[in-house]
Amino acid sequence: MNKNLLLVSLLAGCAVSAYAEYTTLGDGTVYSLESLSQIEGSGVAKAGSVYTLTDDVTVAEGDAFNVDAGATIKMATGVTLRIEGTANFDVPADKRVLITRADETAEPKGIYVQPVVEGTAFKNIDFEYAALRSFGEAGLAVDNCTFRYANGKMSGTGALALGVSGACFTVTNCTFEYNTVPAIGGGANITCGLIVDNCTFVDNNTSNTNKPQINVTVGGDNEIKILNSTITGAERTKVGGISVGNMLSLSGENNVLIENCNITKNRYGITAIGPMSLVIRDNTLVDNRYDTNPMNGGSALSLSTLTNSIVSGNYIESHLWGITLINVASANLGEVGNADSPGNNVFKDNGNDGSGYDAAHPYDLYNNSTATVYAQNNIWSVDEQTEELIETVIFHQNDNSKLGQVIFMPAGDPASIEGVADDAVKPYVANGTLFVPAAMSGSVEVYTIDGKMVDRLVITDGTADLLDLAPGNVYVLRVVSSDYNAALKYRN
Numbered sequence: 001m002n003k004n005l006l007l008v009s010l011l012a013g014c015a016v017s018a019y020a021e022y023t024t025l026g027d028g029t030v031y032s033l034e035s036l037s038q039i040e041g042s043g044v045a046k047a048g049s050v051y052t053l054t055d056d057v058t059v060a061e062g063d064a065f066n067v068d069a070g071a072t073i074k075m076a077t078g079v080t081l082r083i084e085g086t087a088n089f090d091v092p093a094d095k096r097v098l099i100t101r102a103d104e105t106a107e108p109k110g111i112y113v114q115p116v117v118e119g120t121a122f123k124n125i126d127f128e129y130a131a132l133r134s135f136g137e138a139g140l141a142v143d144n145c146t147f148r149y150a151n152g153k154m155s156g157t158g159a160l161a162l163g164v165s166g167a168c169f170t171v172t173n174c175t176f177e178y179n180t181v182p183a184i185g186g187g188a189n190i191t192c193g194l195i196v197d198n199c200t201f202v203d204n205n206t207s208n209t210n211k212p213q214i215n216v217t218v219g220g221d222n223e224i225k226i227l228n229s230t231i232t233g234a235e236r237t238k239v240g241g242i243s244v245g246n247m248l249s250l251s252g253e254n255n256v257l258i259e260n261c262n263i264t265k266n267r268y269g270i271t272a273i274g275p276m277s278l279v280i281r282d283n284t285l286v287d288n289r290y291d292t293n294p295m296n297g298g299s300a301l302s303l304s305t306l307t308n309s310i311v312s313g314n315y316i317e318s319h320l321w322g323i324t325l326i327n328v329a330s331a332n333l334g335e336v337g338n339a340d341s342p343g344n345n346v347f348k349d350n351g352n353d354g355s356g357y358d359a360a361h362p363y364d365l366y367n368n369s370t371a372t373v374y375a376q377n378n379i380w381s382v383d384e385q386t387e388e389l390i391e392t393v394i395f396h397q398n399d400n401s402k403l404g405q406v407i408f409m410p411a412g413d414p415a416s417i418e419g420v421a422d423d424a425v426k427p428y429v430a431n432g433t434l435f436v437p438a439a440m441s442g443s444v445e446v447y448t449i450d451g452k453m454v455d456r457l458v459i460t461d462g463t464a465d466l467l468d469l470a471p472g473n474v475y476v477l478r479v480v481s482s483d484y485n486a487a488l489k490y491r492n
Helices: 003-018 033-037 387-391 414-418
Strands: 021-023 044-047 050-053 056-059 064-066 072-075 080-083 086-090 097-101 110-113 121-123 125-128 131-134 141-143 146-148 160-162 168-172 175-177 184-186 193-197 200-202 214-217 224-227 230-232 242-245 255-259 262-264 270-273 277-281 284-286 299-304 308-312 315-317 321-326 346-348 357-362 365-368 428-430 433-435 441-448 453-460 463-465 474-480 485-491
Touching: 033 044, 033 050, 086 121, 184 193, 242 255
Parallel strands: 021 056, 050 072, 056 080, 064 086, 072 097, 080 110, 097 125, 110 131, 121 141, 125 146, 131 160, 141 168, 146 175, 160 184, 168 193, 175 200, 184 214, 193 224, 200 230, 214 242, 224 255, 230 262, 242 270, 255 277, 262 284, 270 299, 277 308, 284 315, 299 321, 315 346, 321 365
Antiparallel strands: 044 050, 428 433, 433 463, 441 453, 441 474, 453 463, 474 485
16 A cells, blocks of 8 residues: 555544534524434533533534523533524523533633524523633623633633624623633724623632733723622732723724722722723722732723723722823813712722832822813822822822823812712802802802812801802802712802
8 A cells, every 4th residue: 555645544534533523504403402412423422411522513504502401511622512503591590501621631612602693692501611702793691600710722812702893792690700811801803892780700810811800892882881790809910800992993982881890909900091981980999909010000090091081989999009090181080060070089098119009108190191180079098188188199290290280179078978968959159149058057168170279168057158259260169067068160
């Protein structure tokens, strides 16, 4: 026999034995694990409610796959269940499906879906050592699922990997824990809509690469919303909490909302880079400072080259930096009279000495941009909310003439943290008199529009006289009373 022919035959035989894949016919058949296990050569074996996949399986476009409720799916090293047609992974809560490795040494890839129509859903599915990746135009709905120990063999972008541009994803009531890669991620050139709501994230990216637990790109004309979730780190030096990026200046509205999240013990809390409109509201950020170099991280919020941003109602404690603004076009951290940006941020013990965390060298806000930034009605990490003391925790034009000014007065009232009402009958002005129905006594601090206090007026019987203020100017009036605290703009 010809030796060269023999060698080619042997190599071909090795290739076949090393890689086998079963692909359905694409003739409209609906498949399940049960039906696949009955097809010779499918690579799916059944033992009770346990199905073991030893080779890749592809459900072709035109076919459908319905997962078997209550099943356990065990996958060998490198194996993918790929669904190019319609996928249904929605099972009852009492019949959850487990997707896991075939044995303690196996490193499967996981589930790859490519939905072309809306409606593909994953509900009550538990992923272990395997990931979920979507690369269809329609996106996915993922609810009440868990993702643990994803090994990165499917994709390095996340235990749940997003794509294609224009697809929309909803992730609700899910838990992501101890994945070697980020929990949720997408490519820098892919704009997917994403809503994350009521989810828990614990120590994702255990390989400690330079990726946060949630690592996504802006959504183009679809929104990114991360809501009501907890993101807890393990004090890793390279893993942040949330990052939303637009490094390639991708087109679209690029609206992003991060609201009511609890973010702790990460390298940083939230970072946003590139053109977008960002709202960060009512979050708690504590102890996100585990970068070994303060010049590289450790901020509760780091906002860079954003189109515009609003930051309000956040609690920010124990970071190397509270908020850092880097070359932003516009940022508003609180402006009296602006209902969209009321301030109410609270800062406490943020600082570094150039080498590590040190609250004795405070940095609540670092405006490393030329933009004028409003930051009124906030509580700063100083003993008294005076202009002189607040100046010590803010770095801006007063410290470097090339930077933009931060307008931070009037500050908020610390008593408001304890629940002093600011939503009682609101103060109003008539005929040169300020009426404060909720406060019979106290004072009114009068500020110019650039935050300089110019007068203090007495409240008597619920009123204060404004007639002595210079006409034609816009003032900020801050009511200070044991009964009531509020601020409003007034044009004399």
